[in-house]
Amino acid sequence: MIKIWSMKKEAENGQKKKPKTSAAQLRVQKDITELELPSTMSTNFPNPSDLLNFELIIQPDEGMYKGGSFKFTFNISNNYPHEAPKVKLTQKIYHPNLDHQGNVCLNILREDWKPVLNLNALVVGLQYLFLEPNAEDPLNKDAANDLLRDRNQFKSWVAASMSGKPVKGEPYDYVLAR
Amino acid sequence: MSHGNGQAHTQTHAHVDKVLEKGGPFTDEYFQAGKDVKKFLREQCKVLIIGAGGLGCEIVANLALTGFSDLHIIDMDTIDVSNLNRQFLFRSSDVGKSKAVAAADFVMKRIPNVKVTAHHNKIQDFGDDFYMQFNLVVCGLDSVEARRWINATLYNMVDDDNPESLKPLIDGGTEGFKGQSRVILPTISSCYECSLDMLTPPTTFPICTIANTPRLPEHCIEWASVLEWPKVFPSKKLDNDDPDHIEWLLNKSLTRATEFNIEGVNWSLVQGVVKNIIPSVASTNAIIAASCCNEAFKIATTTAAYLNNYMMFIGNEGVFTYTFEHQKRESCVVCGGETMDLEVKDEMIVEDLLEILKQKAEFQVRKPSLSNDQGNIYLQYPPQLEEYTRQNLSKSLSDYKGQTILVTDANLPFKLSLRLV
Numbered sequence: 001m002i003k004i005w006s007m008k009k010e011a012e013n014g015q016k017k018k019p020k021t022s023a024a025q026l027r028v029q030k031d032i033t034e035l036e037l038p039s040t041m042s043t044n045f046p047n048p049s050d051l052l053n054f055e056l057i058i059q060p061d062e063g064m065y066k067g068g069s070f071k072f073t074f075n076i077s078n079n080y081p082h083e084a085p086k087v088k089l090t091q092k093i094y095h096p097n098l099d100h101q102g103n104v105c106l107n108i109l110r111e112d113w114k115p116v117l118n119l120n121a122l123v124v125g126l127q128y129l130f131l132e133p134n135a136e137d138p139l140n141k142d143a144a145n146d147l148l149r150d151r152n153q154f155k156s157w158v159a160a161s162m163s164g165k166p167v168k169g170e171p172y173d174y175v176l177a178r
Numbered sequence: 179m180s181h182g183n184g185q186a187h188t189q190t191h192a193h194v195d196k197v198l199e200k201g202g203p204f205t206d207e208y209f210q211a212g213k214d215v216k217k218f219l220r221e222q223c224k225v226l227i228i229g230a231g232g233l234g235c236e237i238v239a240n241l242a243l244t245g246f247s248d249l250h251i252i253d254m255d256t257i258d259v260s261n262l263n264r265q266f267l268f269r270s271s272d273v274g275k276s277k278a279v280a281a282a283d284f285v286m287k288r289i290p291n292v293k294v295t296a297h298h299n300k301i302q303d304f305g306d307d308f309y310m311q312f313n314l315v316v317c318g319l320d321s322v323e324a325r326r327w328i329n330a331t332l333y334n335m336v337d338d339d340n341p342e343s344l345k346p347l348i349d350g351g352t353e354g355f356k357g358q359s360r361v362i363l364p365t366i367s368s369c370y371e372c373s374l375d376m377l378t379p380p381t382t383f384p385i386c387t388i389a390n391t392p393r394l395p396e397h398c399i400e401w402a403s404v405l406e407w408p409k410v411f412p413s414k415k416l417d418n419d420d421p422d423h424i425e426w427l428l429n430k431s432l433t434r435a436t437e438f439n440i441e442g443v444n445w446s447l448v449q450g451v452v453k454n455i456i457p458s459v460a461s462t463n464a465i466i467a468a469s470c471c472n473e474a475f476k477i478a479t480t481t482a483a484y485l486n487n488y489m490m491f492i493g494n495e496g497v498f499t500y501t502f503e504h505q506k507r508e509s510c511v512v513c514g515g516e517t518m519d520l521e522v523k524d525e526m527i528v529e530d531l532l533e534i535l536k537q538k539a540e541f542q543v544r545k546p547s548l549s550n551d552q553g554n555i556y557l558q559y560p561p562q563l564e565e566y567t568r569q570n571l572s573k574s575l576s577d578y579k580g581q582t583i584l585v586t587d588a589n590l591p592f593k594l595s596l597r598l599v
């Protein structure tokens with residue numbers, strides 16, 4: 001051990017005992033305070049001293065989902081950014097890339113997540129789902145088929161579903177912004 | 179491997195003595211042959227082994243046979259029947275017992291004059307005082323989260339006024355036929371967190387594939403655990419260790435697999451997928467553990483140069499190893515960024531600190547956010563958090579004297595550690 005101890009004596013770098021903020025916690029502090037949210041998005045922290053659990057509200061100002069207000073929950077583990085945050089939509093909506101339980105089909109949330117990505121990348125990805133619903137990777141296969149078959153019909157069904165009307169017998173949540 | 183009698187133990191010492199009694203061509207310049215180094219190895223050096231699984235069993239046995247006599251081993255797990263093929267310190271009668279306790283008992287029974295203290299705990303159960311008692315920490319874990327925790331803990335414990343507060347961390351890891359061992363000297367070398375980007379994130383499958391077009395048995399299992407479980411039990415959390423839960427997932431996955439003509443779903447695969455278990459190979463564990471223990475021996479005795487600082491082993495096709503110096507990352511959450519003292523006057527408040535930071539040309543900081551180990555002090559964004567933390571701006575800086583405040587800002591590589599004096 002002699003060598004290691006003498007190395008430490010030589011390498012003075014002002015080190016004193018450091019605070020015990022977890023790496024995940026500090027990384028989330030950085031990610032959140034450096035978010036760049038456009039006017040169509042906002043966050044809500046049910047407990048403002050807990051940065052690991054929060055809500056993201058998206059209110060698209062263009063596209064088929066314009067006028068809606070969509071609330072996602074973000075749940076970040078202590079192994080962030082090795083593990084991606086768990087993101088769910090809290091409402092039941094008619095959308096090809098979201099299922100009725102609120103699961104989201106977004107590659108960077110699962111198989112394409114990398115520690116170099118950050119919360120900003122996820123937020124942008126989620127916003128994009130409402131501007132460009134993608135029928136190629138469907139989670140709600142029915143909605144995807146509807147979109148492929150007849151875009152205009154799909155569009156009117158989206159509008160109906162957002163105001164809480166059923167689509168093809170399936171009930172949906174009222175999600176229009178107040 | 180081990181021998182059951184005292185004579186064999188003396189013989190083991192005799193082999194080790196050969197490198198401790200005189201120097202050789204590769205001996206480190208700091209090495210001092212003789213009885214002091216033997217005494218340090220055999221009586222004084224205290225080593226903590228984290229993990230009593232495939233790697234941990236090998237590590238504790240190797241260290242004991244090398245001559246270390248004061249070992250501690252920590253593991254929160256109990257022995258499962260599936261561990262017995264490679265965790266060779268355990269017998270079928272040990273199933274259900276603490277891994278740490280069983281490993282310690284076995285080693286003490288077979289190797290005389292070794293004291294192994296078992297801790298059936300999580301590493302997070304202990305604080306700095308516990309970790310401070312050791313000279314070396316050897317890690318044989320399969321959890322990234324636990325490694326990140328111990329890495330940060332040992333880094334934060336380093337105090338320049340006390341060289342012995344630097345605890346070398348020797349980290350071993352295996353994945354099937356691949357593995358790595360590395361020597362981390364907290365604050366001196368690169369740390370575990372520095373290499374986080376190099377790791378493969380846990381295997382996951384596209385959720386749309388799971389939902390609609392399963393092709394693999396794993397897809398069926400993820401369908402059951404990720405999509406079906408929350409749907410059927412919206413308020414019950416899936417417990418990977420509950421056999422009833424695994425049984426339910428197995429049945430669901432089997433039905434799904436039959437529907438899509440997929441073969442290969444079984445109990446152990448279900449367990450493997452939900453717990454994200456990577457297959458473990460006994461020979462890889464033995465190689466990596468040997469490398470880790472060799473480094474522990476060299477560091478403790480200074481007999482020869484230790485690993486600088488990363489050795490990877492690939493045994494899939496033939497045997498290949500590659501050793502390189504993994505560099506510190508300036509943007510590392512744990513060890514990156516500068517640490518500095520900042521002198522503050524008693525009448526100053528947190529808001530003044532923000533101004534001081536912004537005026538320091540060397541940092542180019544524009545919107546600094548501050549926190550300490552109690553939580554957030556001031557966050558610039560989003561508005562809700564800014565408003566919530568704004569009350570702290572008028573707090574006196576003397577409340578934070580002697581503490582370290584962590585500063586993040588888009589213009590910093592990652593963070594800045596400020597000690598207020």
Ligand SMILES: [Zn+2]
Pocket residue numbers: 368369370371372373506507510511512513514
């Ligand atoms: Zn680092």
